[in-house]
Amino acid sequence: MAESPGLQKRVFVASLATETNTFSPLRTDLQDFKDSFYASPGQHPETPTLCSAVFPVARRVAEQYRWTIIEGTATWAEPGGIVNQQTWTFLRDQLLEELRCAMPVDIVLLGLHGAMVAQDCNDCEGELIELVREIVGANALIGVTFDPHSHLSQRRTDHANIITLFKEFPHTDFVEAAEHLVKLVHRTSCGEITPHMNVFDCRMIEIFPTSREPMRSFVDRIKALEGNGDVLSISIVHGFMAGDVADLGSKVLVITNDSNSAGTNLAQKLGLELYSFRGNTRPEFLAPSHAVSLALEANDQPVVLADVWDNPGGGAAGDSTVILNELFAQHVTNAAFATIWDPIAVRTCFSAGKNAEFILRFGGKMSDKGGEPIDAEVRVRNLVRDATQSFGQSVVPLGDCAWIEVNGVDVILNTVRSQVFNPDIFSNLGIDPQSKSLLVVKSTNHFYAAFSRIAKSVIYAAVDGPYPNNPITNNYKNLNRKIWPRVENPHDH
Numbered sequence: 001m002a003e004s005p006g007l008q009k010r011v012f013v014a015s016l017a018t019e020t021n022t023f024s025p026l027r028t029d030l031q032d033f034k035d036s037f038y039a040s041p042g043q044h045p046e047t048p049t050l051c052s053a054v055f056p057v058a059r060r061v062a063e064q065y066r067w068t069i070i071e072g073t074a075t076w077a078e079p080g081g082i083v084n085q086q087t088w089t090f091l092r093d094q095l096l097e098e099l100r101c102a103m104p105v106d107i108v109l110l111g112l113h114g115a116m117v118a119q120d121c122n123d124c125e126g127e128l129i130e131l132v133r134e135i136v137g138a139n140a141l142i143g144v145t146f147d148p149h150s151h152l153s154q155r156r157t158d159h160a161n162i163i164t165l166f167k168e169f170p171h172t173d174f175v176e177a178a179e180h181l182v183k184l185v186h187r188t189s190c191g192e193i194t195p196h197m198n199v200f201d202c203r204m205i206e207i208f209p210t211s212r213e214p215m216r217s218f219v220d221r222i223k224a225l226e227g228n229g230d231v232l233s234i235s236i237v238h239g240f241m242a243g244d245v246a247d248l249g250s251k252v253l254v255i256t257n258d259s260n261s262a263g264t265n266l267a268q269k270l271g272l273e274l275y276s277f278r279g280n281t282r283p284e285f286l287a288p289s290h291a292v293s294l295a296l297e298a299n300d301q302p303v304v305l306a307d308v309w310d311n312p313g314g315g316a317a318g319d320s321t322v323i324l325n326e327l328f329a330q331h332v333t334n335a336a337f338a339t340i341w342d343p344i345a346v347r348t349c350f351s352a353g354k355n356a357e358f359i360l361r362f363g364g365k366m367s368d369k370g371g372e373p374i375d376a377e378v379r380v381r382n383l384v385r386d387a388t389q390s391f392g393q394s395v396v397p398l399g400d401c402a403w404i405e406v407n408g409v410d411v412i413l414n415t416v417r418s419q420v421f422n423p424d425i426f427s428n429l430g431i432d433p434q435s436k437s438l439l440v441v442k443s444t445n446h447f448y449a450a451f452s453r454i455a456k457s458v459i460y461a462a463v464d465g466p467y468p469n470n471p472i473t474n475n476y477k478n479l480n481r482k483i484w485p486r487v488e489n490p491h492d493h
């Protein structure tokens with residue numbers, strides 16, 4: 001191959017990601033990573049996943065940028081409880097060893113989530129980036145993508161050169177965030193720009209769906225600011241209230257072309273604007289009985305009802321029976337419910353076989369706040385091995401799944417935990433979502449992107465269950481600074 005020495009850059013790419021709900025009754029181990037997504041070096045599929053979009057994006061630009069890509073492992077576990085220490089050290093050290101073998105490298109691209117907590121490490125990503133820096137030295141470039149539901153520690157900004165986050169919630173733009181990162185890293189490596197990161201701490205924690213105002217316009221404006229003057233990139237760290245760590249909270253990250261003052265000012269201006277939205281960014285969350293009766297009154301169907309807190313995508317188990325019992329109590333029929341995580345019940349349904357009718361116990365197992373298990377006569381309507389659903393271009397595994405009919409409601413039981421992203425979670429099991437009056441989905445807001453296309457209305461139901469949904473009363477032990485709503489005016493001194 002005719003290569004001009006010195007022009008070709010060596011680029012190491014890896015992805016190691018999960019979101020840790022430190023209050024979750026679950027624990028996360030290596031099998032959870034293997035169940036959700038695990039690609040050994042060279043095995044990453046062409047389709048991107050949420051946090052590993054740097055892989056297909058880097059491959060695509062490799063020839064144009066004269067990059068030699070050396071791929072490490074890419075893995076992701078569905079959000080869950082604390083990562084056991086052995087699993088964290090194994091995955092961390094495996095990545096670092098792959099990097100050592102790839103040396104010398106000019107660039108490291110990491111697809112991370114940003115809210116991973118292990119038994120003895122509250123800032124897994126900070127530790128990882130610092131250890132990567134030790135290996136590659138001061139002159140190599142480290143570029144990182146994070147999910148906005150992350151904790152941005154100074155350790156991360158100290159040791160990375162460029163960080164980009166998804167801007168949208170639902171995260172429909174994870175590929176764009178990787179493309180944005182890759183472009184900035186390339187321009188930096190060519191000497192065209194000198195990225196400088198400034199962070200403003202908004203001292204708050206809140207939910208920021210960008211599918212509605214005021215966040216919709218805010219994100220649109222931020223995008224329009226990128227590329228103007230010295231502003232290279234703007235990211236909003238939403239924060240993740242279920243992670244008890246020192247850096248919990250919302251932050252604004254501005255990257256300028258070597259302009260500390262412009263970066264500081266813009267991060268503060270946008271950060272205080274975000275702070276001014278506090279208390280006004282969420283849709284209305286209704287009590288389950290109110291939510292279900294409202295759904296029954298709707299004339300146009302299907303109505304989509306979100307069980308916002310029993311969200312496996314936020315690290316909850318996803319086996320709460322509270323809203324399903326509410327459907328039974330209000331005699332709802334022609335409804336479909338996704339999903340109840342219960343591997344034992346799925347196993348039993350497979351043993352019973354399609355069309356079997358029997359009394360099954362399912363759900364309500366992982367938390368004393370997730371409702372009681374349901375004991376009911378069910379009919380097994382369908383059984384699918386290794387079922388999946390879509391999320392954007394990515395394919396999300398659900399494991400073996402059973403569609404059961406119980407009290408006139410179609411319920412999907414799954415074995416690999418996942419929040420609900422797409423109506424094909426129903427159709428892949430054989431349920432036509434458009435024929436239903438009511439679709440219940442366990443998800444805080446990710447469902448919205450795809451379900452809003454078929455939903456005649458969307459209702460958000462909040463069960464005060466296993467998810468630590470109230471930052472005022474959540475028992476934070478590691479949070480060491482004042483944030484709203486725990487204090488009224490955290491910016492006052």
Ligand SMILES: [Zn+2]
Nearest residue numbers: 147148149171
């Ligand atoms: Zn997220």
